[in-house]
Amino acid sequence: MPFYRVVGEVPRKRHVRFHRPDGGLYAEELMGEEGFSSDSSLLYHEHPPTAIVKSEGVTTSPATLTPNHPLRPRAYRTQELSPGGDLVLGRQVLFGNEDVRISFALTGETSELYRNSVGDEVVYVQEGSARFESVYGALDVAEGDYLVIPTGTVHRWVPDGTLRALVIEARGHIRPPGRYLSKYGQFLEHAPYSERDLRAPAEPLRERGEHVPVLVRTRAGLSRLTYQHHPFDVVGWDGCLYPYAFNIRDFEPIVKRTHAPPPVHQTFEGPNFVICSFCPRPLDFHDQAVPVPYNHHNVDSDEVMFYAGGDYTARKGSGIGVGSISLHPAGFTHGPQPGAAEAAIAAMDRGHTSTDETAVMIDTFRPLHLGPAALGCEDSDYAWSWAK
Numbered sequence: 001m002p003f004y005r006v007v008g009e010v011p012r013k014r015h016v017r018f019h020r021p022d023g024g025l026y027a028e029e030l031m032g033e034e035g036f037s038s039d040s041s042l043l044y045h046e047h048p049p050t051a052i053v054k055s056e057g058v059t060t061s062p063a064t065l066t067p068n069h070p071l072r073p074r075a076y077r078t079q080e081l082s083p084g085g086d087l088v089l090g091r092q093v094l095f096g097n098e099d100v101r102i103s104f105a106l107t108g109e110t111s112e113l114y115r116n117s118v119g120d121e122v123v124y125v126q127e128g129s130a131r132f133e134s135v136y137g138a139l140d141v142a143e144g145d146y147l148v149i150p151t152g153t154v155h156r157w158v159p160d161g162t163l164r165a166l167v168i169e170a171r172g173h174i175r176p177p178g179r180y181l182s183k184y185g186q187f188l189e190h191a192p193y194s195e196r197d198l199r200a201p202a203e204p205l206r207e208r209g210e211h212v213p214v215l216v217r218t219r220a221g222l223s224r225l226t227y228q229h230h231p232f233d234v235v236g237w238d239g240c241l242y243p244y245a246f247n248i249r250d251f252e253p254i255v256k257r258t259h260a261p262p263p264v265h266q267t268f269e270g271p272n273f274v275i276c277s278f279c280p281r282p283l284d285f286h287d288q289a290v291p292v293p294y295n296h297h298n299v300d301s302d303e304v305m306f307y308a309g310g311d312y313t314a315r316k317g318s319g320i321g322v323g324s325i326s327l328h329p330a331g332f333t334h335g336p337q338p339g340a341a342e343a344a345i346a347a348m349d350r351g352h353t354s355t356d357e358t359a360v361m362i363d364t365f366r367p368l369h370l371g372p373a374a375l376g377c378e379d380s381d382y383a384w385s386w387a388k
Helices: 340-349 372-376 382-387
Strands: 005-008 027-032 040-045 052-058 074-077 092-096 100-107 114-116 121-127 129-134 137-142 145-149 155-159 163-170 210-218 221-229 234-239 244-247 266-270 273-278 302-311 324-328 356-364
Touching (some): 052 210, 074 372, 100 356, 121 137, 129 145, 137 145, 137 244
Parallel strands (some): 114 210
Antiparallel strands (some): 040 234, 100 163, 129 137, 129 155, 145 244, 210 221, 266 273, 302 324, 302 356
16 A cells, blocks of 8 residues: 554564563564565564464365357346355356456355455445454445455455445455556545545454464465464554555546546556446536447457446446446447437436446456356346347
């Protein structure tokens, strides 16, 4: 993250003696990216974070990914997915490639302690609320929240009732776009959100326990490491690397007199993909504006759009509704449904001045393959909806 935080107790200088009340030393753990060359945080544990007493392989059935062939645009209804599992092991894989995996979770169960050592995660909460508990502390998240979880963070999810969430798992790190930041890491004035919009753990989360299992994901698969002491024994930490929440309602839309392209909605960037937020905003205000997207062909990327709430004008008549996901692949020109532009212009003429839509878009720069959950909830008529 681009700014520094201190939570709990830390010594005045880094890497000096920091004594526990019994006279022993707290154990340091440096969580750092890119080999000591990027963001990091220094955590102080009551017990050594290295002490494990068991390691076991965890057998799971890997999600089979199928190429989008023959090529066509597709749509899916997450409303038809069945609940099951927790927010970690209950993820239903929709799409994936070498850089990112996109899943949906519908759950009310508390997860195991979990650490993703492959890459960062972003979880977007569509409905419900949950408590996110981690070595950095806890965060309460609810509808509209993105939660960014750095690689290697031990955490668990405690839903408060049923939680519906879109899960984006990267093979690498997810950050605010570089063009929003100064060369020193501060959000610039033209950025659509700022440091004040981000929420992070404010105090340590302490738990006691011995022989505590933690599920760990690596590129080889899942393992379960049993720690001699509970990982939630951190008395304090400082640095620029930590989980944080950002609510989509705090994204400040950028508008033009005529329709603006998708990069104005960009919220995060990952390795070979971006995440964008489409939020309620003023309509284009040129007197001859066409207030829906023009037909476009992203020749270098596949586009996934999750329709999280509101009324998405450009998709009227396509079968898309709240909870739907569309996939518009490279090789296909897509745009508004027939009649959508005329209907939007007529609404403007009647005095309609703003949109009512909330959506999360993921553009990937390598083709997305289809996961088992996508194959099980597809709207098979969507591809032909422009010809109706």
